[in-house]
Structure formats: C-alpha cells, structure tokens
Amino acid sequence: MLLDHLLSLITFLPIAGMVLILLLPKGQLNAIRWVAAGASGLALALCCYLWVGPFDPGVGGIQLRESFEWIPAFHINYTLGVDGLSLPLLFLSALIHFIAVFASWNITKQAKGYFALLMLLEVGVNGVFLAMDFFLFYVFWEIMLLPMYFLIGIWGGKRREYAAIKFFLFTLAGSVLMLVAMVAIWLKSGGLENGTFDILTLQAMAPAWGADGTLFLGMKFTTWIFWFLFIGFAIKIPVFPFHTWLPDAHVEAPTPISVILAGILLKLGAYGMLRINFPLAPDAFQQFAYAIAVLGAINIVYGAYVAMGQTDFKRMVAYSSVSHMGYFLLGAAAWTFTGLNGATLQLFTHGTSSAMLFLIVGVVYDRAHHRDLNDFGGLGKRMPYYMGLSIIGMFAALGLPGLSGFISEAMTLMGSYEVYPVLVIISTLGILMTAAFLLYAIQRIFLGKLPEKYENMPDISGREAFCMVPFAVLCILVGILPHLVLDKMGATMELIREQLAVTIGG
C-alpha cells in the first residue's frame, strides 16, 4: 500500500503540510514551523526509506511507477517513477527543503504564508523529479515559479522586487519555449489521435524524428525542439549568457531560499536536459554537443572569473554556482559513461556544497547585516566552529580531494577529456580560479584582525549548526565513499547512454 503510492506520498506530503499551515491561526508561529518541519521531514524520511529500501540500484529503468489517466482526451497521464537519475536529486530536494525550514526559523514576517509557499515549492520540485509524463513534468515545473516569486519578492532584500520579477521573467521565458516544444512534440507523437506525453514512449519514438526534412527556416524538427528545450532548461541551470538572473535572485533572496535555489532549483534544468532535452532530439544533440560543451567551459571559466571580481559574498557564491554548473554541461555533452556519471554526481555534490555556502553567507549576514567581503576579517577568532564548517563547505566547493566536489569534478573532467581535450584543459583554469576566490574569501572573512564592531559576534547557534552539519557530512561522506551515490546511478546512466546511442566527437 505504502509502496504503491510512495512516490505520490513524497510529492504531495508537503501539500498536506501546506493545508495544515493554512488552517493554523496566524499567531501560532511555533506550530506553523513545526508543521512545516514535520511535513518536509516526513517526505525526507520517505526518501531515505526509498533510498535504502524499495529502490533497486541494479535496475536502470523506471521503478515504482504509478500511473493513471488524468486528461484522457489529450492522453495526459499522471505518471510518476524514479530511477537512478532522479533518486539522488529527489533525496537532495527533500533534504534541502527540510533544512530550509530550519534555516527559516527566524522568519516572522507573514510566517504562515512563507511556510505555506515553501511547502508548495517542495511539491513542485519533488514532482519534477518524479514526473514521467512530459505534461505533468511541465506542470510541476511551473508550479515552482509562483512560490519562488513570492518567496523572493516578499521576504527578500532591498531590491527584492526587481530580483523576483527578473527571476520570474527569465524562467518563464524559458518555460514557454519548452511549452512550444512540448506542443510540437505531442503533435508529432500523434496529437489528439494517439499522441502521448509518456517520456519513455517519446524517447523511444524520438530517433525516428531525426529523419524528417526541414521544418522551418532550414532547420529540422529535432533541431528546433532541441534548441527550444535547451534554452528552456539552460535558463534554469543557468547557462551563459542566460545566467544574469541568478546573482540578482540570490543576492535578494532570503538565506533559505538561496539555499533551495542553488541547492536544487538549478539542478532541475540539468535534470530536464538529461531526461527530456537530449533523449528527445538525439540527432540534434549529437550535432550540437560540442556547442554545449563550449558553453560548459565558458560557464566554468567565466563564472569563476566573475566570481573572483565580486565583493558581495553572496554574489560571489552565486557566480561560483554558475561556474560549477558548467561541469555538468561539459560532462553531459561528452556523453561518456564517466562524464555522464560525473555530471550527474556534480548535481548532487554541488547541491550539498552550494547549499552549505549559502548557509554560511546567511550566518554572517544575519550577524553583520551586510555581505561586503572587504568589511570582514578575523571572524575566526570569535567564531571558530563557524570557521571550521565554512572551510569544509568552501573546500568542498573548490574541489578538494576527499570532499565531494572533487569526485564529481574529476569524473566529469576525466570523462570529458577523451571527447573534448582542449575544452577540458581550458576548464581546469576554472578550478584554479575557484580556489583563488574561495581562499581569498576565507582570508578576508576569517583571518587577520577582527574589527572592533564584530568583537561581540556570537558563534553559530545550535540551529544554524544543525542546518549545516548534514551538508558537511554529505560533502565528506560522498568525497570518501562516492559509491554510496554512484552505485544508485550507474545502471541508469548506462541505460540512458545505451538508449541514446549517439557518438560524440571523434
């Protein structure tokens, strides 16, 4: 019984939380928080159960499939399923949302609305990872927009309105392109008569579409849908030059929202590429893989350089996300077994490390009420525990071996090297720069003389530590025992590669 609807439960548990929160009276701040924590915690518990229990890592395909008709006239089904690609990300999503609730503990302004929106956001994210029906996927994808808009817009910083609408605009622009592609794909698959939204069925059909002639403006059908979908997902990742919404959104968003944004929302675009974009236009993928890899390299190097040039701590971390997501593009574009696994693992590892980095920013921002790196110094003296956790997070982000970032980056680069040697070598510059700006940040924040005004700054509280420690543990654990995650993914990645039999490079 539980097993039959496990995935639906994971997806919709937060909705139950949302309803409960809305029913609670406004003043019951603690009750609201604990309901939110409970709902997301339960979802996390179920994810953990899914991880260790019913999920079979030996099976590459979709597992625990749930499906029923939703809008039969359009062949739209409610189909959920999980595989090695979505499982780690789902787990990450549940974890990050759970932590985000605790990171939001100090939010008192309109807390009811805040936690309700947070829960709704989790529904959207979990749903995207589990939806195996393109239409359902799109619906979940869009469900995230509104909560995010309000979470940034109401609870954000000074320029929150600007950042919120910018985020909304960019993402919507991407998703309408995806919508157009979805329309085209559905009609191609048979439309009203016998069309389908089932992602697996579409994937099976897709190779045949490549044989079609020119559709429009001298480009083939698959080329069109490839680029439409790609831009749609690229904006979310975000890929240069669509990344400009990200720093603004991050800087203005409250800490927990930044954590969610960097930790999991960016991964959605990447997930979409692997799940939908590449498999539905294999020939175009093969044709344009190099371009994607170039974009990846640009992301890595350019993002790192821009991050180096920032003085706002949060902005710097935001650009580091741009840089890190470039590894995903590079590895995915290489489409080698190692590269693909590395790229997917990068999603997971970056999820943990960037979430941690934003929590780190949040701690110092809560105390100093600004984020100007040049205005800090010597905090290590007052906040040794904070410094220790920060060092773990930052070194995980800069790819220090023994921490999770290294595993995924090394796999990505080694996997991509055989396909794009030059790009990989250029990308290593990004590693160097990442180290540079993170170390420079550590130096400016923790080392040297403590300014008088921070003399009484307290070290992190138990709650803050509780938020950070799980990520720190994951950073170390995955760095030492990467197979804990990789084992879950391997079979799926192998299957994905087999199904999308493209040869890239050479």
Added chain:
Amino acid sequence: MGLSAYLTVGALLFLIGLVMVAARRNLIYVLMGLELILNAANLNLVAFNRFRPGGMEGHLDGQIGAIFVIILAAAEAAIALAIVLNVHSLFETIRPDDIDAMKD
C-alpha cells in the same frame, strides 16, 4: 434600372456614411453618417431581394430584414442622441475631438 444601379447608390451611401463618421466635426452629423450606413445596407437588402434570380415569390426575407433594421436604427438613434445630449451637458461641446478625457 438594374440591380447595379441600386448597388451603386448603396455603395455611395455607405462610403458617404463612413466619411461622415470619420470626418465631420459635429456629433450629430456623425450620427447621421451612421444612419446612412444602415440605409445603404437596407437599400442593398431590398434591392437584392427584388432582383433575386428566382423571383421574390415566397422569399421576402430581404424586405423583412430591412424593416427590422429600420426599427433598430431608430432605437439606436434614440440611445445615441440621448448619450450625445448627456455628453453635451457635461462637456459643453459636441466636437468629437474635444471629448478625449481618456487616452493613453
């Protein structure tokens, strides 16, 4: 006289009506232009009915239609004049161009 003569007159009336609506600087004339347009259509209806290939026998729909239109035209004129009167009392002008309180 053949059908074409009626139609020509109808078309002329229609055009004159359009020009009046668009160009006259007095709302009363504008309303008159509207009447002309309706009457152009009426003329067409009646003429087409009269010169129906199979004869009018048993097919009076054009004529009846025209009568309906005349009635409606009267109602329309009544409402329009009432509104123009109201406008006149509020704006103290019936120059259409002067009545532009709402615009972008």
Added chain:
Amino acid sequence: MPDALSYLDALKYILPEVAVTVGLCAVLIWDLLPGRKRSQEGAWLSLGFLALAALLLIQRLDWREATVFGMVRVDPLATVFKLFITSAVGFVLAFDLADRRQTGEGKGETYFLLLTATLGSYFLVGTNNLILLYLGLETLGLSSYALAGIHKRDRFGAEAALKYVVYGALASGILLYGVSLLYGMCGSFEMHEMARYLVVAADEGRSAQLLLPTLLVMVGFGFKLSLFPFQWWAPDVYQGVSTPVAAFLAVGSKGVALAALVRFIAVTYSGLLRFGEGTLGAETAFTGDLVLLLSLMAGATMLFGNLAALRQTNLKRLLAYSSIGHAGYILMGVAALTEQGFQSAVAYTFVYYMMTLGAFGMVLYFANQSGSEDISGLRGLGLKHPLAGVATVVFLAGLTGLPPTAGFFGKWYLMTAAWSGGLRWLALLTALMSVVSLFYYFRIAKALFLTDAGEAAPAGRRNPVLGGLLALLAAGSLFFLYFEPLLDAAVFSVGSLIRW
C-alpha cells in the same frame, strides 16, 4: 425541421428566452412602481429570473437540436453559451450588489438593461440566420451603450458611452452592409444556404469577391471581440464605465460574440473548412485567405493588447488591454479553421470567463478598499486581505497562463490547435506574449504583496461576499486539475456545428 414541431413544442424550446423577457419586464415595472425601494431588491429579482432561465437552459442541454420559428436555432453551442451569458450576468449582478461604492442612481435601469442584453445575447448565439444575428447583436449593443452611459453625471462614463455607441453603431452598420452583400450573393440569410453558394464561389476562385463581405462582417465581430484593428474603443470604454459593466463587456458580450463568430465561420464557410467528416468541400484558395486574414488579426491583436498594457497604471484600462490580448489568443484558435481550433477557442473562452470576471471582481474589491482604481492603490492590500489576494494571484497566474490554472491548459489547447493547423508562428507568438504579459499582470501581484503598505493604508474592512465570489472564480480558474468538464463542454458545443 421547423415544420416538424408544433407551435407549443417550439415555444418550449425558447422558454428561457421567454423567462428572461418576462424578467426584464418585471424589473422594469417594479422599477416604475412608486414607493421607496432598495436597489438590492431589483437585483434579487433579476437574479431570480436569471436562475430560472439557467434552470431551463440546463434542462435543454440534452435536447434534440432544432430550428424553431424558422430562425431560432437551439443546439448545444447556443445552449451552452446562453448558460455562459446567464451566469456571467449573474456574476455581474452579484458584483454590483457587493459594490459598496454604488450611488444608487439608475440601478433599476441597470438590471433591466442587463437582462435585455442577456436576451439579445440569447438570440445572438442561438441563430443561423444573419438577420436575427444582427438583431441579437444590436439588442446586446444597444443595452450595452445604455449601460455604459447610465451614470449621467460621470464625465468619464458619458465619454465612454459616446465612444462606445459611435464606434459600436459604426461597426454594426458595417457588419450589416457585409451581411447585405452576402445576402445578395447567396440569396438567403441562412448560414447553411450561404455555405452551399460559397463553396461554389470559392471553387470558381472568386476569392476577392468573397473576401469583401467577409471582411465587413468581421468588422462587426471584431468590434465586439475587440480584435485588431477594431479594438480602439475598448480601453477608453472599460476605463470609463463602472467595474461591473466593464466586467460584463469584457466577459459577457465578448463571450457570446465569440460563439456567434464561431457559428458564423463554422457554418457559413463550412464548405471550405479543414475538418474531416461532415463537410461539404475541401480546402480552396479562399480557405488560405481566410486563415491568413484571421491569423493576422489574431497576431496583431495579441501584440497590440500585450504591448500596450505594459505601462498602464489604471487597473481597468490594464485589464482592457489584457482582454484585447486574450481576444487575440481566442481568435488564434478560430483562425486554424479546424474542429480542434474551434473547440480550443470555445474552451479558452470558458477559462477566460472565470479569470477575467475574477480580475474585474478583484478591481472592485480593492477599489472598495482603497478608493482608487490605480495599481498604486493596491499597495500591501494582499497581505491584509489574504483571500482576495490569493484569488487575485490565481487569476493573474491564469491570465499569464501558468499551471496549475485553467489558463495554462486553455492556452496549451489553443497552441496545439494553432500548431497543428499550420499556424506555428502564432503559437510561438502566444508563448512570447505570455512572457510579456507577465510584466503587467505581476505588477498587480507585486503591488498587492511585495510592496509594503504605507502609513496611509486604509483600515481594510473585508468584504466577505465579494471575497467569496472571488474564491469561487479562483476555484474555477484552478479547473485545470480536473479539466475534462470544460473540455467536454467545448467539444459538445462545437460538435453540433459540424454534424448538422
């Protein structure tokens, strides 16, 4: 066939019309009766008759299609849209009741005129005869003109009424002229009969000859639907009239005009359409012309509405432009000239009904709070009025076309119809316009939630009735989760047009 029905049988078919007629007479008489009256009573009376008509209509939903009295067509499209206008007018009446700023002036006439407009709409959607269609259109139009000008001492209202009446009379005159030309060509007012002639004409390649009357008729419909280039009146009029009337114009009158347009095109040009079974002919050169004409209008309408809305600050004016944009979306479905296209246009109209009524209701609600119809008047009110605020967000999301609102599904349906009808550029344009529309829609959400209310913020007395109505409409806008009924209604109503 009409002969098959006895007079009484035929009368049964038009009982809803009779009910509304009796109702409007009753309201008129009640208003004329001496004595001090509260305006709510007239509204309740009207609502009662509307409810009666609605009941009768629901009863007739599964009746056999028939043409009664030679002119009145009773078929699913007609019945569904009669219900549409009835319920829309019901909402408008309810809005009017809940409007706390009402002056009381001309209330009785308002209800009478609304019922008259309903009656006109009944005939507009329920006929295959162009003359009756014109009569219905004019009845609707005349009562709308009067509704617009009902507040005698309001300069904006008077100007709006003037613009509306001049422009409307011009458009309907042109339509009539077009009808007269069609009549001349086909020798009949009946759409079926015309269809036979038009096929022949189209086959003979007389495209230009067909195009002129088509264009002239489109002027009339274009006016009612506020399609480019006949949409100029809409912003000024919506801004000038009272909010419930604006809601009526934007939703009720537009919805029935759409139904009439769908009927006109689907029946009159049935020989040229691209739907499979039950059609007379095949595609001709004129089909291409017609598609081009309609799709150009649709595209231009979308562009105009959405672009011009960008910098509006008056809520009603903004919604006017928004409704122009949506008319463009709807026309896109019609322009494909396929069964699916018509269905999608009809389905979208239903969705549009809920979202736009809701949006106007929102204007009313918050204008009652702040006394201003400007966006800046909304400052921070969303947090003080969470129910109305959240409902507003639902409407805005729906209008933008975001899941999980019905607006998304409607748009999706339109886009698939347009894409499969070969109008890919229109589908793409729709998508892009959704992004553009995000700006102006979410300026409202921003004002409601993101901006802090200043110290001068009004105390905020909640309006539970209106709030409830908004919640109802918002729930309707979330129809997406269970979209089948709307879809069925669209399929059901359009189906009757083709298999005649």
Added chain:
Amino acid sequence: MLALALQHGAEAAGHAAVAGASAAEVFGPSTAAWLLAVPLLPLAAWVLQVCFGRFLPRQGDWLPTGALAAAAVIAIWHFVKVLSVGDPDFALAEAIDLPRWKFFFSDPGLTEGLAGFTAGILYDNVSAAILAMVALVSFLIHLFSTGYMQGDSRYNLFFSNLALFSFAMLALVISDNLLFFFVFWEIMGLCSYLLIGHLAADKEKPKMSAAWASMKAFMTTRIGDICLFIGMMMMFQAFGTLSFSELYQAVESHVAGNGGEWSPWLTGAGVMMFLGAVGKSAQFPLHVWLPDAMEGPTPVSAMIHAATMVSAGVYLTARLYLMLSPTAQLIVAIVGGFTAIFAATIGITQYDIKKVLAWSTISQLGYMICAIGAGGVAAGLFHLLTHAFFKACLFLGSGSVIHGCHHEQDMRQMGGLRKKMPLTYLSMLVSTLAISGVPLFAGYYSKDTIIAKTLERSMAEGSLVWSLPFYLLVAAAAITAFYMFRLIFMTFHGKPRAHCSEHAHESPWNMTLPLLVLGAFAVLGGKVWLLDPLHAVSGGQEPWFLRLVHDPHQFVDHAGAHHAHVTAMSASLAAAAAGILFACLFYLWKRLDPARVAAAFGGVYRLVYDKYRFDELYLATAVRGTMILSAFAAWVDKTFVDGVVNNVGRVMRGLGDASAATDLHVVDGAVNFVGEATVAAGQTVRRFQTGRIQQYAYFTFAGAVVLAAVVLFRVI
C-alpha cells in the same frame, strides 16, 4: 637501535640475492591491515582530535603524537622486513594477495571508464623506505611541537592539522595509483594551507602575512596540481588506467609499438605531470611559495616544507620516471639543476634563519629532481631520505634557536649561541656537515651519487645540454656549503649581537630529543659507517639504499660508472671544501667583509637578495592580471551580458530606479528588461490610443485596408 636495524637490513640486503628469503614468507596475510594502519592511525587521531581535542588533557596533543609513534613503529617494523627480504625488485603486490577497492562504483559489473578504477597498496623498497622515514620524522616533529607550540591559542587545531597531514603523506606513499596519489597530494595541500596560515587565525595576534603566504602556497601549488591532473587525464584517456604498474607496462608497450619512438604527446603528458612536482617541490618557476611558507610555525616548516610534503614531488617524479620520454627527462633534469643553483644563490643573501633553510630546501629538492631526470632515480630518492633527516634537524634546530631567542629569526641578531644551546648546536652542525656533502655524513653519499649520475648521463648522451646538470650541481654544492656554514657561524659563533641572543637558553627535552635523533640520522643515514669504518673510508661498499633500490636504466657500463663516480666525488669534495673555506673566511675568521663584497656586486646583489624579483614579476603579471581580468569579467557581466540579455543600458537605469523603490520605477526596471524594443513597441502602440473617436475610425479603416491588401495580394 635504529642504526642496528639499518645495519641488519643492509647486511640482509647484501645476502638476499644469495639467501633468497621469500617475501611471501616474511609478509603474512595481515600485512595489508598493518600497512593500512600506518596512515589510518593518524587519521583516527585527527578525527578524535578535531571532535574532542580541546576537551582532552593537554588539549589532546598526545593523541596524534601517540598515533604517529605507533605508525612509525609499524612502518619501521615493516621496513626492516623489507630489508630482510633484500630483493631490489621486491613488490609486495607480487608476493602476497593484496586487497583492492572499487572506489567509484562498488558494482563489479561496471567497468567502463573510471567505473573500472580500483585502488590498492603499493609497497616496494622505495615506498617502504620513505614510509618509514615519513612516519619517523612526523613522529619526531609531533614530539618537538609539544614543546615548541606550547601556549599557542589554537594548540589543539595545530595538532589535528598535523595529524591529517601525516595521514595524507603516509597514504600518498603507499598509493598504487595516480588518482589516490593526487587525492592525498591535495589533502596535503590543504593541510599545508591550514598550517602555514595557522598564525593568521591566531586569537591574540593574527598574522596577516601568514594568511597571504598560505594562500600563495595553495594557489601556486595548485597550478602544478592542475597540470598534474591534466597529465593524469592524458594518461587515463590513452591507457584507461591510473595504476602505476599498469601505466609502466602500457607506456612501454606503446613506445615499443611505436618503434621505440616516444610520441610527442607522451612527452607532453610527462611534463604536465612533472609540473605537479614542480609546484609541490617548489621548483623553478613555481618556487615562490616555499620561502613565504616559513610564515608557518617552525615544526610545520620542518615537517611539511622540508622533510615530507615537498619531497612528495620528488617521490612523484621518481614514480613517473618510467613514463618520461628522454626529452621530458632532460626537461626534468634541467629544471632541477637550475633550481638547485638558483635557489642556492638566493640562500647566500638571506638573513632570516628560516628563509635560508627554505632556499636551501628548494635547492636540495632541485638536486633530487635533477638526479631523477638524469636517470638516477635511486640517487634522487636516496637524497630525499637523507635530506629529510638533516633538513628536518636543521629546521627543528632553527626552531629551537628561535624558541631560545624568544622568536627572533634574524641571524644578524644572533651569534654565540654555541655555548648557550650546545645540543642544538651539535645537531645542527652535524646536519650542516651532512648537507654540505662532507664525507662520512649522510648527505655526502647521496649528493655524491647524484652528481655521479648526472655525469654518467652526460657522458652517455654526449650533448652539451645534458652536461649542464652536472656543472650546475657541482657549483650549487659549493654554494650550499658556503651558505650553510654562514648560517652556523652567524648563529652560533662569535659574540651575541643582540639582547635576544644574550638571554638565549637551551630548549626542553621534548625539543632536543628529536634534534638528536635526527642528528644521528644525519650522520648515519647514508651509511652506517660507525659500525664498519673500514668500508666507509675505502668507499668499497655501496650505501645501503643503493643496494636496495636500483635505477631502472643504466646509461654507462661499469667502468664508465666508476670513472664518473671518482670524478664526481672529487668535484663535489672540492666544491664543498671551497664553500666551507669561503664561509670561514667571511664569517669565522672575518678575513673578508661580506658587506664590501655585496657592495661590489651592487645591483646583482640586490637582485639576488630580492629573490630575483620573481615575486614582483608574478604579482605584476599573473596575480594582477588575474585580478584585472576578473574585475573586467565582473564588469562585463554586469554591463554587457546582463545588458545584452536585458537590453543594453536601460537596465542600469532600471536598477537605479529600482532602488528608489517607487512603484512605477521598480517595475519599469523590470519592464525594461524585456528589452527596449518591447517597451518602445508598447509606447508606439499606445500612441495610437489618442482618445479621439474619429481618429480611431481612421485607424480602423487603415487597418482594415491593410489587412485586405495583405490577404488579397499576399504582401507577406
């Protein structure tokens, strides 16, 4: 005791070929567990120390120290076993079954790419010797630190970092593949960063220079690390493996398959990987970080920047040797040789006692690298071992001096400490003799072998460029002797020149004991000549290490080798003697005035004193360039990328307006980023909305006519 063990081992090695004591018999099945315990003990200590260190008595310093003691015992015990086997080709993996771990995927079905990667233990003569050395030196330095670091505000963290470092170094030594090697290599980099910057986070007196130094060290070595990583990728892509032994075979067969020719890319890959060693071992041109790293506490300098981490680069080069093409070998040799002399010259001019030692370290590392490039793998590693002992001793000695002089590091303030700190003096003198290459001391044997090897290679190649290393190294030997004795004379001889040196005192036992032990190794590390003085004097028997480890390639025959050896020995002896003589002339007997000589050289002296101004060069080019580039990138991103996407210029205005927080303006800012075009179009469209009804009529007619025309004539 240790000396006895060594002697025993050396004897055993001598008999091994005859006796044939089987490795399988000597090493039991639990060997792998024992060997793993060597790095894992410090790791466990680290975990405990990080978590609970500050709550333990003495802030838990005994925990890592004890773990290291145990690790050292195990490592030496196994090293003795290796000695007892005494087989030059000994490799543990061939003798007994060693476990292997699938690192990335535990599923044995997946073998593609990195999924097939397995890690294991590499334990052969080289790693056995170095493991024992590292464990021992680490232990001694931990012990030393318990004294030296007393009173530090982050005492517990210092020990935890030290423990983590020991773990990484020990693990690195027994890694059998490049990937794990790289992992531990980087963890060492982290520890180095943390330990150099230890004082930067000091609670009382944070030292900002330490922060910069730590960052400089990390970044500079990371440049090398990335090159190493690129080289790894090249090898992995070509051969699909990262295991050292498999790579040797693959390269060999690749070269054989290529007709004995080395492909250019192999040269490239080799040089790339070598650049990793250049960074870690502070070779030119990535040497700049090491002198600055002296900002760290002295035990750190001793351990990381003298004995262990920096020599990891040498170890790496030795492991890479079989993958280096002849061209790459030449590059390695030249880089090493050049660094040796280059750093030595700078060493002459420095006054900070630790800086002198730092430059000396760079120079000595150059020797080792050069030796390996020249084919003297055994010689290079031998020097690595001996150098580790005497350089650790020197550093700890300098630490003891600094400790005694109340944290004064400038040699000009010292003098006459001989009497006040006799044990320190003794051990440092012995080490100085060793590093200068005075016969019978450990450094003599190893340095001598290196110079001989370079000469052999030069003879074999016969080219001018291949003869360079020999001359460079000999010259460097003279300079080394000079500056090391300069250090001894300035510090310990003469009269105290300042208050601090007058009040100097000898350090406590836990600091002097390590000094003495290391000093003993500086004497006996090369050859246990006290036990066998005859052989030592006659030079008849090879040093123990060279019997244990053989060079992979012999470039000259026996006679040639003998000739080279004799020449090299004379040259190096002459060089050492000259160096010591000049040092005495300048600083002991005061016959020459260093200031006048310096003045005579003028500009050259300044240049050398300023370390050839490489810091300034890098600061002006690489660092400044990067900063400018990143600022430029940030500016571009803000102005252009944001601007192009959002449509230039307007955004800036929108941003400005947004901060005004007025309703209209904020969204104007937002509206602006649909693009100027959209808004302009919207404005244009609105211009038609004149409010005049008759104009509407015109527009309508015009629109209708245009529509009709378009449809009729298909204008579009």
